Each structure stands twice: as C-alpha cells, then as structure tokens.
Amino acid sequence: MILLCAHLGAAQRVTVYLDGQPTTEVPGMDSVEVSRFVNLYLLRLWNQGFVFSGLDSVFSDRIYFHAGEKYRNEIDQLAVYDAEQDTFQLWKPKKQSFQSAVQKQLTTYADKGHPFVRITWDSVQVKDDMAKGFLRIIPGPLVVYDSMVLLGEVQKGRAFLQTALHLEVDKPFSERTFQNLPKSIARLQYLEMKRPPDVAFEHGKATVFLDLDKRKSSSFEGVVGLLPGQSAGNGVMVTGFLDLQLANLFQSGKRFLFTWNRFADESQSLDLGYYHPFFLSSKLFLDVDFHLLKQDTTFLTQSWNLTSGTNIGPMSEVFFGYEHVSGTLISPDESNIRDNLADFTSSQYMIGLRDVLYGQEMGMKSPFRYQARLVLGEKNISKNPSIDKGAYDTLHRQTSMLRVTAGAKYLIRLKKRTALHHHWEGQLLVNDQILTNELARMGGLKTLRGFNENFFYASNYALSRLEIRQYFEEYSHFMLFYDQLLMEHRGVVSYPRGFGAGLSLDTSNGLFTFALAMGMSRQIPADPANIKIHIGYTSKF
Template sequence: MSLATPVQALAQYELTVAGNKLPPVKYKTILADSGLVVKEINKLLFQLRSDGYLAVSADSVIFNQHKVRAFIVTGERFEWASLSRGNVDERVWNETGRSEKRWVNTRITPENYAGIFKSLLAWYENHGYPFAELKLINRKWEGNTLSGQMHVEKNELITIDSVIVRGNAKLSRVYLQNYINVKNGDVYNESVIRSISTRLKELPMVNETAPFVVSFEGGKAVVILSLANRKASQADGIIGLLPDDNKKGKIKLSGDLRLKLISAFGRGEQFEVNWKQPVANTQDLRARINYPFLFSTPFGVEGGLAIYKRDTSYIDVNLSGAVQYLLRGNSYLKLFVTNKKSSLLSTSSLRNATVLPPINDMVNTTYGLNLRREKTDYRLNPTTGYIVDVTAGAGRKKILKNSTLNQELYNNLKLNSESYQAELVADLFFPVGNRFVLNTGVNAAWLNSKNIFQNEQYRIGGLKTLRGFDEESIYATQYYIGKAEFRYILDRNSFLQIFYNQAYYASETISGNIYDKPLGFGAGITFETKLGIFSLNYAVGKQFNNPIQFRSAKIHFGIVNYF
C-alpha cells in the first residue's frame, strides 16, 4: 500500500526591473518559467530601442530562487539633429513622405532609420533604377544627436526589352504583356515585376510551371516566363427534378445549359451562351461576348443579348453594351447600357378586360455601373477569399399601349417614368480547421419605378438563388437572400456541403403587394469525375405559413466540363 503525494503547484517567477534613468516601461511581473522571463526582458530591450535608446542593454539578471531582478542600462536617447536630402531629387524626397523639418529633434530608432533607406530605394526601383545605392554621408555626432545627408547612386536606367514565353501557353504576346502590365519600352518597375506570379495565378487559362526570370544586359531587362496551357473553357448543365403540383405523383424537369469559351484565340476574349428552361414552355437564352485590352489599353468592350419567352404570355428582348476598366485578376469596373423590350404574345383573351392585366408591353433603357472584386485562393473551390459584385442603374421606362386592350384602361396611368435598380452578390470564404470551409453570402436586388408590372420584376428561386424552390418561380421587386454553407473539402475539386438560405422579398405591382420570408435548406455533394465536376443537391423550401414538406423537396444535379 502506498500514499500519493499532493501535486505541487507550478513554480512562478516574479520579475523586477531597475536601472538608472530608466523611463516608464510596461512589462509582465509574473511569469510561468525562466524561459518566459528571458523573453520578457528581450521584449523590454526591443521596446526601449524603438524609443531611441539604441545602446540599451541588460547589465545583469539575477535569479534568487523564484525572484528575478534585471538591471537595465539605457544609455543616451539618440535623436536626429538634422537630415538633409543631399543629391536625392526633391520630387523623390517629397513623394516618399520625407521632410527635412520632420527630422529635427526626432528620436532615432532602428525602424525609422531603416525606413528612410527602404522607402527611397523602393522609389528608385519602381522608376527604372533597380540597382540604385543609398548611403548616409557627412555624418556628425554631437553628444546624443546625429546629422547627415542622404546620397544616392542611381546607376544605369533600365527599360523593358521584351517578354519571352517558354511552354505551350496559347496566349498572344499583346494580351499577356497588357495583363501583367509589362510592355516593351516601359521603364523598369520592381513592384510590377514582383507581382507577375500573383497576376499569372489569377489567369484561368495558364499555369506558371517555373518561377519567372529577369535578365539584365546593356540597360535592358528581359522577362522570361514559363507557362503551360490550362483548361479554362467550360460546358456545363443542370437538370432539376421537381414534384409537379398539378399532377400528383408526377415529376417535371427544368434545365440549364451553358457554354463558355475563354481565350479561344489567345487574346483573353470570352464568349458565353446560356440556355435555360426554368419551367415548362418557358425558354431563356442569353449570349455575351467580351474583348479585353482594346488597343492595348486597360479598357475592354462587352455586348450581350438575352431573350426570355414566358409560355404564351410575353417575350423579353434585352440588348446590352458595356465598356470595362480592367482591374487585377477577374476584377473590373463596368459602365453599361441596356435596352429591354417586353411584348405580350397572346392577347385575344384580353379584348374585354376591364382592368389592366398584370403584364404589359414596355420599353426600359437603363444606364449604370457595375463593380466586381474577386480574390480567392482557388476559383473552382475556394477555401479563403471573397467575391463581390455590385450594380447600380437608372433610366427611363415607357409603357406601350397594347392595341388589343381598351385604351381607356391607360387613362390614369403614367406611361413614362424613371426607373432605378440596385443589385448585390457577395460571397465570403473562411477556412475552419484543415478541411472545413464556411461560405457565407448575400444576394439582394431592388427595383423602383411607377406602375410596375409582373414582367419587369426579378425572378428568383432555384439552385443559383434560393434553393428548395422551383426555378424562377418567385417574382419580386426587391429581395434579400442570406446564405450560410458549411463545406467539408474532400479534395481540390470535391466537397460535401450543408446549407441554409433565409430570404425576404416584396412584390409591389399594379396588381397588389405580396411579402414573404421564405427559407430553404439541404445538403449536397460535388466531386470530380473523368467527364467533369459533378454536383448533386437536395433542398427543401418553406414559404408563407406553409409547413415544411419533404415530399416537395427539389433535387438538382449538374456537371461542369473544362476544356
């Protein structure tokens, strides 16, 4: 039989700091072990050096059991008497935030001393002088003050001779040099050169197979890139299996097919065509073409056509054009104009109408701005980063009188009015541990105009907006959809997910007002196969005061193929 001894409490050290002319300092007095005591003393010395006491040292450190006494010798606090720019150009001196008055009676610290050289050298490196040398001359110590002059040797001016590409990348030289912002004849810019690899990672159609090399000779710089072609164009399709509310026990289909060609001719151009059948007898066709770096400028142009036919009710034809200012990666600022014409198709049943129908002929012209910012670690399956897309527009709406209707129905209607709209789509990605990712986001839109008809509203519902609902089954003049999605990463292009969507929408039209807070939740899987990236989602929705019905769940599956 043995008796257990009580466990002794962990020893703690009590630190006391003293010194002649020691300024007020903050430090921890109680520390768990001797190693932390040494770290705390070193931290204190760094703090004092940063305050101008360049010669500070720990004269002695005495351990007496669990009490520690450190004696600090600070020495003099060093200051600048004066610092002049010497032969440094006045423009450079001012642009780097230097001022001779700033350095009079200012304490000298390792940080500000190094900062002078760092900022000045960076300026010269970014303006054609990557081999510039900088030093402090005519140094003079008087007691604890220092005076001196800056002196720069710029050496040879360097310009860009060319960019050489090694590998099978199918990119035109003009597009590539505009994209990385390194053009023949440009003055050498170190910050631009350093960003080349980051810029190349943002391109979907190439991989950098080896670090780039810069070769200097005779005042010229040659940038050598090693690039391999990467599959970026895509063809994808989504099929929705939805319970048919009108036929018990039956299933109805919805579809969404898209073809997107990226840089087929090596100039970064994009062509996209998208066909959808959100509900039976309804067709939605969209086409878009984009051409970047027009005439070797950061501007690009875009044109689009969208045709939407809602069974036999109406058809929308939307023409759009835009000028883009290209930012980093897939980010841009866009100035656009759209012209949307909506026309009724079947009007025979409206001949004897005594009130205006919920849909009507109209023309709407909108001018606006669109800003997109995108920064993620991997575009196909991000684990960190963000995507933000903001649109704002204003224009004029003209309601057209339909000859089939009784013209008196339009008497009290304002046919011409202003129209305003705003849209926001944002996604944030946060890593949670090694394999988990939290994706939160918001999708919102707002439309304001006089006498709004059903056929000018937003259409939401389905896999890309509000999961758990039929595709584009909800009409809204404004909506706000919040998203929370938790992913378990299986591999680079595969993950499991559970998700929840909470929405609010309003439909305020000439036919009346509808308000609701629908929600949707479910789970899904996305995984990579030889044919492409396959996705399967199961979602349940709830709206108004109806109970959740799992027999009305929606199943969406699709595949994306890159080529």
C-alpha cells in the first residue's frame, strides 16, 4: 500500500470508488495522508459489517475499494503493538466509542514516528450471518527526520529553523507537526511559504522540502497627531510616536523593540524590549521589557518585566513572568496625596495565554486572535520626605493586588471584500489603594480614536473597536469605525466614544494609516473643532 500511495499527492481531487461505483471526492493527498485515509475508510466499512472489504488499487486521481458480503459484525478486541515488550497487547474499548478509540491510536502512532501505521483483521470467525473477531494495529517502520531541504531564497538559519519547526535530525517523524508547518512558519512572521511543504521517505528517513521566501518583518513606524487648540499659545499641538522593531536578528529569531511616544506637553513614554527564543537550547523563550512613563511634571513610572514561556500549539503560547514597578512623584506636595498620587513600588507575578500574532495587523483571511493574563502582586507606598508624614495616615501603605486583562480580535466576512472587524480589550483591577499613577491610560490611535493620546485614566475598563472594512487588497482597506470605552476611575463610571473614517494602505515598503475621528464624552461634546487627525506610516524592511 505504501508503494501504491507514494505518487498520489500530485492530484488536486481524488475520486473514491467502492465496488466500481464512485462514492465521494476528496482533496489530493500525500502518501501519509493516503495511508490514514485508507485506514479510516476500511474501519468505517468494517464497522458497518463489511468485514472482508479491502483496498484494490490506487492511482493518481482514483482509489478503489471492494466491499464484499455484509455480516452482523461484532469486534471483540483491538490488538495494539507494545514496542517496549515487542508484543501485542489486547485492549477492549467501549463499543460506542470503538471507532474514535481506533482513530486515536492511529493518530498517536502517526505522531510518534510511524506514519504508515495500518489496521487489519487478526482473525475473523463467520457463523451464519454473524462475523466475530478482533483488529490488529501494525505500526509499520519507524521513520525519523533526516534533513530539511530549503528550495527558496532562504538558505541561512537552518539550525534555528529545524528547532523552531520541530524538525530536528533523528527525531521521530510526526504527521501533526508536518501538517502544522504552514502555521508554524506563519508564527515566525519573517518567512512566508511559496507552496505547501513536501516530504519524502526512504529507508526509515524523512526529508522535508520547504520553499520559503523572506518576508519584510522589521519595521519603523512614525505617527503624527494634530491636536487643535490643546496647547496654550498654539493653535495646533503636534504629538509624536516612533516605533522600531528589528526581527530575526542574526538569523536566529531574536527581536528588539524600541518605542517612544510624546503624547502631550512635557509628557512622554519609552518602551524597550528584547525577545530570545529557545533560551539556552530549551523550549522556553525569554522576553525582557522596560517601560517608562513621564506625565508632565507630576509623576514618573518605571517597570521592568521578565517573561518566559513556551509554545502549546502552532499559534499559541503560555507565558509566566515577574514585573517590578516603581512610581515617583516629580514635584511632591500634599496636594498629590489628595489627588491619590504617591511614591510606590510593587512586585507582580503573572501567568497568561495568547496568540503569537495578536499584535499584528489583520487581513482578509486572518483567524481569531486572543490574549489573557492574570497578575498577582504586593504594593508598598513609600513616604516622600517632602510631604508631611501625617498626609499618609489615610492611605493603605501595604496592599495585595489582582489584575486580569484580556483581549480578542476577529473578522466576520459580510461579502467577498467587505468585513466586520472587532477588537475588544478589558481590564479588572482589584486593590484596596489604587493610585492614579498606576492606572491604565486610554485614548489615541491605538486605543480610543478621537481623543488625545493617553487622555483617560482607568482602573477597570472595556474597550470595543468596531470597523466596517472594504478591502481592495489583503491588508489594504477603507474603514468606518466606532470606538466605545466603558471605564471606571475613582468610582466614577463614564462612556467616552469616538467615530470616524479612515484608510489603511499596504504597500511594498510599508503600511500607511490615516484616520479622521471625532470623540465625545461627558465633558467633551461633539464639536467639529475637536476632530482629530491621525496619520501613521510603518516602514517594512
């Protein structure tokens, strides 16, 4: 059967015949997929009572089976090969789950180095119209990875690719790993697959063929915000945002991040990050981040974040980490305490789950993306020597905290090139002494359009960004959007919102973004004078 199946992958569609009559059509398959299909097709026939059915022949676009006579069927047991004992062990699954149990055994073998595992009757006893017997699973030859052949322009970083794609030499071949190669390559972001992967088997060795091209994944982004009437003495205030991301450093998957944002007069933020996959040749990644936020002449907040984790699927990863946060008053006085501002330090431990492409732009064919994180920690408020000690009597100096954040992105196709895009994010913060200088900041192009960058403070919030997109390329589209924020700050709940229109244009060298937005809140009415213009360009290289 292996020899018959070896050439079948060339066909786009395969017709399945039973006793000379066409029954169904299936997509073209490689030799391993044919082996699996034949096993499951025969299992279904045997389960229906055609105990002497079998495979006749295989051609590039056809597979022939014969059914034989039908009996009342009773499968007593399943014989499963035990490699350690070099013998077969009898196993009797529940009758109602027999077929799924056999399928699970076949999948297990195919993922542990036996892609050509097959099932057969060990013995059959026929009496009148009753057939009784048990099945045997024969694992077939052990197959291990031998080499990876790169056919496209990508030729460097072979050792890293073999580790990232789980194709290490002498590791048992896994059908699941091979089928997931397109997703595993997509998560690397700096590579793209020109055609589906292929595999060849010879003498117990598997050679994987990959046709890959480089994808522009490093980026430099600049955003300009024009805010009319926001600065004293000026008709227009210009804010700035710079973002530099370097991907696949040294052909080893490492990344570096630099982000600077000037969102108001004398207010700015800075982010630095370094990502290291397969740290110390393990399956763990290491992510080190630094964040700094300066709010005019009021306070300064700094945080260090050390995160590690591992892949748990083609596009998902679980992570855990530690974060140290410190807040400092720039011009301390007693009015800061009344405004719920204070010097503090906190130690926080986190665990979470996320899609590796959560932060990337979504195209017409993008799947559902998500992220969730749970943070537990301790916070200590420090007494500032410039503030009278009695001002701290009303504060809880040492407290425990809990923070839960989550988000999701998805696309619903309305017509061929029209889609509804929804991005949702939220946070729940539980702490007996929540300070203003540790709150989440909302507003601007990345969160709530129609408002200044980091305009709102929120302890708990839910943000919905809804867009009607009209695509004219995979990532290029016109959009109408409505952003709604539900937030709580110092016990007051508010519902600011923004709406407008924009354009996202994906070019060969980068992504151009333009948005015209108007924001409304309890304090800010709808007024054309408050229209915000957001312009951004992300250069890819």
